[in-house]
Amino acid sequence: MIRNVEPHVAALGASVSVADFDGDGKPDLYFTNSRFGEPNALYRNRGDGTFEDLAAAAGLANLNRPGEGVSMGAVWGDFENDGREDVLVYRYGYLALFKNIDGRHFQDVTVQAGLHRWVNSNGAIWLDYDRDGLLDLYVTAYFRDIDLWHLGTTKIMHNSFEFATNGGKNLLFHNLGNGKFEDVTDKMGVGSTRWSLAAASADFNGDGWPDIYLANDYGPEELYLNDHGRRFVLTTAGLESESKSGMAVALGDAFNRGRLDAFVTNISERGYLFQNNNLRLNEMLEAHRFRNVAEGEIADAGWGWGAQFGDFNNDGANELFVANGFISADREKNYWYSMSKIAGANARFFEDAATWPPFGNASLSGYERSRVYINRGVAGWVDVAAKVGVTDVYDGRAVALADLSSRGAVDVIVANQNQPAVVYRDYPDSTNHWIGFTLVGTRSNRSAIGAEVLLESGDLKQRRIVDGGSGFASQNDRRVHFGLGAREWVDRIVISWPSGTRQVLLHPPIDRFVAVTEPTR
Amino acid sequence: MSDATPTTIAERNPFVRAWKSGSKLDPRYSIAFLITLVLVVAQLRYHMLGSYDRLVLALAVCTATEALLSWFDRGKVVNLLSAYISGISLTLLIKPQGGALWPFAVGGFLAISSKYVLRYRDNHLWNPTNFAVAALLLLAPDRVSVLSHQFGNDVTTNLVIWVFGLVIAARVGVLHITVTYVASFLLLNSLRAAALGQPLLPEIAPITGPMYQLFVFFMITDPRTIVRGRRRQVLVAILIAVMETLIRFASDKGWPLPTAFNVAPAFLALALVGPIAKWFDLNKGAPSTR
Numbered sequence: 001m002i003r004n005v006e007p008h009v010a011a012l013g014a015s016v017s018v019a020d021f022d023g024d025g026k027p028d029l030y031f032t033n034s035r036f037g038e039p040n041a042l043y044r045n046r047g048d049g050t051f052e053d054l055a056a057a058a059g060l061a062n063l064n065r066p067g068e069g070v071s072m073g074a075v076w077g078d079f080e081n082d083g084r085e086d087v088l089v090y091r092y093g094y095l096a097l098f099k100n101i102d103g104r105h106f107q108d109v110t111v112q113a114g115l116h117r118w119v120n121s122n123g124a125i126w127l128d129y130d131r132d133g134l135l136d137l138y139v140t141a142y143f144r145d146i147d148l149w150h151l152g153t154t155k156i157m158h159n160s161f162e163f164a165t166n167g168g169k170n171l172l173f174h175n176l177g178n179g180k181f182e183d184v185t186d187k188m189g190v191g192s193t194r195w196s197l198a199a200a201s202a203d204f205n206g207d208g209w210p211d212i213y214l215a216n217d218y219g220p221e222e223l224y225l226n227d228h229g230r231r232f233v234l235t236t237a238g239l240e241s242e243s244k245s246g247m248a249v250a251l252g253d254a255f256n257r258g259r260l261d262a263f264v265t266n267i268s269e270r271g272y273l274f275q276n277n278n279l280r281l282n283e284m285l286e287a288h289r290f291r292n293v294a295e296g297e298i299a300d301a302g303w304g305w306g307a308q309f310g311d312f313n314n315d316g317a318n319e320l321f322v323a324n325g326f327i328s329a330d331r332e333k334n335y336w337y338s339m340s341k342i343a344g345a346n347a348r349f350f351e352d353a354a355t356w357p358p359f360g361n362a363s364l365s366g367y368e369r370s371r372v373y374i375n376r377g378v379a380g381w382v383d384v385a386a387k388v389g390v391t392d393v394y395d396g397r398a399v400a401l402a403d404l405s406s407r408g409a410v411d412v413i414v415a416n417q418n419q420p421a422v423v424y425r426d427y428p429d430s431t432n433h434w435i436g437f438t439l440v441g442t443r444s445n446r447s448a449i450g451a452e453v454l455l456e457s458g459d460l461k462q463r464r465i466v467d468g469g470s471g472f473a474s475q476n477d478r479r480v481h482f483g484l485g486a487r488e489w490v491d492r493i494v495i496s497w498p499s500g501t502r503q504v505l506l507h508p509p510i511d512r513f514v515a516v517t518e519p520t521r
Numbered sequence: 522m523s524d525a526t527p528t529t530i531a532e533r534n535p536f537v538r539a540w541k542s543g544s545k546l547d548p549r550y551s552i553a554f555l556i557t558l559v560l561v562v563a564q565l566r567y568h569m570l571g572s573y574d575r576l577v578l579a580l581a582v583c584t585a586t587e588a589l590l591s592w593f594d595r596g597k598v599v600n601l602l603s604a605y606i607s608g609i610s611l612t613l614l615i616k617p618q619g620g621a622l623w624p625f626a627v628g629g630f631l632a633i634s635s636k637y638v639l640r641y642r643d644n645h646l647w648n649p650t651n652f653a654v655a656a657l658l659l660l661a662p663d664r665v666s667v668l669s670h671q672f673g674n675d676v677t678t679n680l681v682i683w684v685f686g687l688v689i690a691a692r693v694g695v696l697h698i699t700v701t702y703v704a705s706f707l708l709l710n711s712l713r714a715a716a717l718g719q720p721l722l723p724e725i726a727p728i729t730g731p732m733y734q735l736f737v738f739f740m741i742t743d744p745r746t747i748v749r750g751r752r753r754q755v756l757v758a759i760l761i762a763v764m765e766t767l768i769r770f771a772s773d774k775g776w777p778l779p780t781a782f783n784v785a786p787a788f789l790a791l792a793l794v795g796p797i798a799k800w801f802d803l804n805k806g807a808p809s810t811r
Contacts, residue, residue, distance in 0.1 A: 271662035299619030344730030
């Protein structure tokens with residue numbers, strides 16, 4: 001029924017997430033595939049630069065089946081605090097929760113957990129919103145909860161290109177602690193229907209409670225502030241003034257202010273549309289808002305998708321990796337002209353998929369080159385992708401960061417739509433120092449998801465968070481990594497655990513990973 | 522007597538009196554009101570400005586350029602209302618890469634200076650905003666796009682602007698231009714869709730968008746650049762629609778046009794047809810009937 005827009009609708013399904021599923025201390029990779037019959041891949045890190053796909057044996061391969069949907073991404077977290085990373089696979093279809101049995105095999109516990117829900121989802125995150133030590137689950141929804149393979153109507157598209165509200169309803173599930181989850185979406189007030197593509201969570205306003213930041217397609221971003229675990233309050237925070245097409249949200253300390261800022265990718269296309277990416281500085285403490293400072297090169301990454309902050313050269317400042325490109329098909333046919341006919345028109349011209357001009361074999365922002373932005377101070381954020389060897393023009397979707405060889409480097413893993421995945425091995429400046437932390441929660445969730453680490457070393461002050469899912473359909477290495485530049489010591493580390501515990505470490509050893517367990521009292 | 526009675530009643534009607542007295546006003550006041558209304562609605566409902574600095578900059582450059590050039594050209598500062606209209610129009614239409622402000626300054630300067638430089642028989646040939654936007658799109662497509670905020674694709678906003686726009690177009694005496702263009706657009710693009718075997722709705726959809734609202738109410742009806750006489754005005758409106766259809770046809774066929782033509786075919790059609798029509802009009806003298 002919607003063959004004319006099929007390339008568009010079916011172009012959002014490539015993800016990668018990082019987890020040490022076998023507990024051997026090395027980050028492993030899980031890629032999902034959004035084609036019926038095609039397997040997902042669980043790559044175990046052998047530690048010698050090679051990987052082996054164990055998805056079939058683990059029971060995580062064959063998840064793209066008619067009647068159940070196709071995988072759009074996965075997010076890992078130890079929801080039972082048993083010391084093993086479990087995984088939620090979100091699909092255009094039913095959610096699927098898998099319990100890690102022994103580090104090799106997984107059991108589908110979706111129904112028992114009360115998560116057997118059809119959600120056309122492109123994102124999910126783990127967070128402990130009520131600080132009870134158990135990971136809760138927030139799932140974003142894109143299309144409303146229809147079976148896209150058995151449509152009763154073609155009126156399935158967005159009702160505005162910039163202020164759409166007819167997407168699927170995001171869901172928040174409270175972890176009850178007995179292997180079951182409870183839908184608390186309405187009770188907590190987080191059921192946005194704005195075509196959310198991505199979510200990230202952190203304590204943006206410093207009140208000790210994790211908030212939720214949403215990147216919404218066809219609409220403005222949203223920030224839900226956590227009111228002491230009792231409810232969330234949707235706040236404007238300066239986000240309402242620019243309606244755009246949010247594709248991903250990455251969290252990082254952009255200017256070493258000791259804050260977590262947000263980078264949200266959007267769409268830019270020569271002549272047609274400059275929606276511009278947003279680099280939003282967190283000014284929640286002093287001004288209750290985020291301030292967009294994206295100018296120049298960083299504002300335009302083409303049709304941006306996944307993005308992540310990371311200190312790739314270990315100089316003590318974050319760089320930014322952005323994947324991009326939507327549909328790379330016939331180079332001679334460009335759908336942008338067709339898109340421009342309906343994009344500005346009244347909603348009834350495009351809410352019905354049947355009225356869209358046929359895609360055929362046209363490209364839409366295809367063959368775009370990934371970006372690597374480095375902060376040059378006065379010159380702003382400058383793209384150095386070609387100089388550092390990032391040259392692919394695949395249709396990038398998810399970007400995840402991990403130190404695959406545990407050597408103090410931030411490798412980049414990119415999942416591409418209909419194209420091979422790419423791993424960029426990072427070669428940081430060898431004269432620079434670094435430090436990494438492996439956190440284990442006790443009063444907090446064992447994965448330590450949501451723990452924020454503030455590093456202070458002389459004039460360097462930088463904050464990072466243990467990732468429960470961010471970017472677009474991705475999740476980073478749960479270990480946190482800091483570059484130190486020429487600094488040969490760290491003055492102190494302040495860890496804000498999700499439980500509320502504050503832990504201070506003085507002068508930890510550098511150039512290695514430091515294991516930290518949360519104090520039990 | 523029998524004819525006099527309805528006239529008297531009509532003249533007693535305050536709406537009619539206001540309408541008649543309004544029609545004696547400089548049409549730019551009505552146009553300025555409408556463009557301000559569009560701006561206010563768009564900002565209050567959709568925050569479409571992004572930032573107020575671009576509005577301030579566009580207005581400042583337009584009015585300063587107008588004041589300066591009119592002083593040099595005529596020895597006095599002219600009414601700055603048309604500079605105000607150009608400034609607002611540019612603020613609404615220009616969407617720059619990365620939040621850059623320079624397109625508003627350059628656009629404002631191009632718009633106003635075109636009135637003083639590109640002249641024929643003491644008349645300027647291009648609608649200033651149309652000239653500036655077309656020039657920016659042609660010269661800097663990597664840095665400038667047009668109206669990426671779409672007023673929410675919302676029928677209510679559409680209706681408000683269309684209703685006010687049509688009323689004011691009638692007051693200013695240019696309603697026939699708007700109606701002719703819209704009718705021609707619908708007819709010609711329906712024919713184009715049929716000729717190319719394309720679905721009809723996407724081809725007529727653009728006319729419901731905000732870019733076209735600004736086009737039909739502020740550009741092709743600009744009192745200073747339209748030709749004289751109702752018949753000529755109708756003819757030119759049709760020719761603009763024809764040119765736009767040809768541009769769209771070329772885009773459909775994938776012919777290698779500059780991006781500006783694919784992005785804003787109506788603006789480019791007016792930029793091409795309008796000045797030629799005006800030039801002929803100025804050469805031919807005033808028509809016998811208006």
